[in-house]
Amino acid sequence: MAKREREKNIIKPAKVRWEGGNLLYPLPALMVSCGNDDLGYNIITVSWAGTICSNPPMCSISVRPERYSHDIIKETKEFAINLSNEQLAFATDWCGVRSGRDFDKFKEMGLTPMKAGKIDAPLIKESPVNLECVVKQIVELGSHNMFISEIVAVNVDNELINPKSDTLELFKARLINYTHGFYYKQGAMIGRFGFSVRKK
């Protein structure tokens, strides 16, 4: 959005108003793996993605129709979301700018396809958390098509689970986020959900 055309409308005292644009941040940087033994495997990085429902657990990813993974996901109705962390930042970026038409992304990035539990699409073993997703609905929006999907299984690194409390400590995964053209590390913890009303 650098140097975009601005409206003349300067809001007092301190805001500038622009035409509509995508500035909802921070967003996750996710490696989406798809395909099967017949079609081959591919990885595409997406940030236009998110959680959309708690029960059933659902998420969406949005993909341009011209991307190589688009038709694979449309055909197989399956994909996996692999969370990305500091160690995977290079591969995450690379899988976002290169095409599966030209490269075997698993091979090029030294990533290991791992068998999923409930879908045929591969998981990325090196990712700390893998979500197995089944497409329920495709919504054509314009530049992107949105795949509304149910999360049918979750795979988590054992190392993220505190053996004493048996709870998931996701902060240990050192997840990264994508904010307006840049990748960032997770920073310091501010508080737990509900901290503003919790009695000391």
Add this chain to the structure above:
Amino acid sequence: MAKREREKNIIKPAKVRWEGGNLLYPLPALMVSCGNDDLGYNIITVSWAGTICSNPPMCSISVRPERYSHDIIKETKEFAINLSNEQLAFATDWCGVRSGRDFDKFKEMGLTPMKAGKIDAPLIKESPVNLECVVKQIVELGSHNMFISEIVAVNVDNELINPKSDTLELFKARLINYTHGFYYKQGAMIGRFGFSVRKK
């Protein structure tokens, strides 16, 4: 997801597989403002939200039907997304656990409703970036309804714009994210989109 029922299936060498659940992180922590002069104003905090299309610029938020803001947004077909930062973390959490049926959230949190450019819903002046959204479609998913929306205007703090380059420097906003029950600060920058293929 603490101590959730696990499948017995322990994946060698290092993963645990669970039933489907929401583990797509990090996600934004967003204050959504809604209402108008007749209905009154409200704020609800959501993390089940994201960008879904580049052109036209679109996003979605998901809200439980029983939340006070749900029917306001359904009726007015408008809302604003206000990005949250470190300074707004307390208000962000508070607006997520309290109800507009019981509180005037703007007043309680000392936030200032600001007139938007293209919608009647108020913006939160203290937020660094405000997205004006118009609902295009409501998808009933289960516990949550998803509001598929177009971003019709964007409001940005002047202080986030580098006057020399005329570019938006969003890192200055000190945005926060929500990850599995906790709020986190933005950490160190890792690289720019495309860094993995850029020539030195």
